[in-house]
Amino acid sequence: MVGGDAVSVERVDALLAAVPARDREVRPEALARAERQRRRWATQVVVVDELARRACAERGLAPPPEVSPARVLAVSGTEVADLGSIVAVALAHSPAVRGLLAAFEAEQQVPEPAVRDYYDRNHDRFLTPEALRLGVDPFGAVQPSDVLPYEEVRERVARELRRAWARQAFLDWLDRARAGVRYAPGHEHPGDPSHPDHERRH
Known part of the structure; x- marks a missing residue:
């Protein structure tokens, strides 16, 4: 139930059909556990999509086009590492999630001191090609000429x-x-500690 409204199990089933199982269990009890967790995980993806749809409507954002779950986009390992698999798949699957994230991004005001501070603290990310070729240690004695100018990377x-x-x-x-x-029941969060088979690797 989201905001007092039921979210249909068909949406969860459609996502499960579109995303192949990652587990290769063969023992019946292990396979049953993996499938329970997969259903809980897919429920979370659907819930994120539903919440984002409602937030977009509340913000007056254009309604996103419907996308068939069968067309779930590829998800990079970096996105999973940064966001967790639930949010990473929701971002790939849901136009509403992408639209809402874009709205959040448009709202961010990055002050100049924050940009400068990041540049000054992360010279390892801004070495010149020549410094990289010479193997300059970015955490050692870096010369100004070893680092791309601030104006170039700001x-x-x-x-x-x-x-x-x-x-x-x-x-x-x-x-x-x-x-x-x-x-x-059967659709709780996969990391819900009230369940004996909860897990945090999602």
Whole structure:
């Protein structure tokens, strides 16, 4: 139940059909456990999509086009590492999630001191090609000539910070938005500690 409205099990089933199982269990009890967790995981992806649809409507954002779950986009390992598999797949699967994240990104105001501070603290990310070729240690005695000029990379840094802050704002929003969700038996969060087979590797 999201906001007092039921989210249909058919949406979860459709996502499960579109995303192949990652587990290769053969023992019946292990396979049953893996499938229970997969259903709980898919429920979370659907819930994130539903919450994002509602948030887009509340913000007056254009309604996203419907996308068949069978067309779930590829998800990179970096996205999974950064966001967790639930949010990474929701981002690939849901136009509403992408639209809401874009709205969060547009709202981020990155002040100049934050950009400069990031540049000054991360010279390892801005070594010149020559410094890289010579094997300059970015954590040692770096010369100014070893580092790309601030003006040359400023926009890139601001863009990366804006993206990172938007993702954090999205995750904070999601934590708050999920607080009122109620799950049917068998569809609880895969990390719910009240279940003996809970896990945190999602």
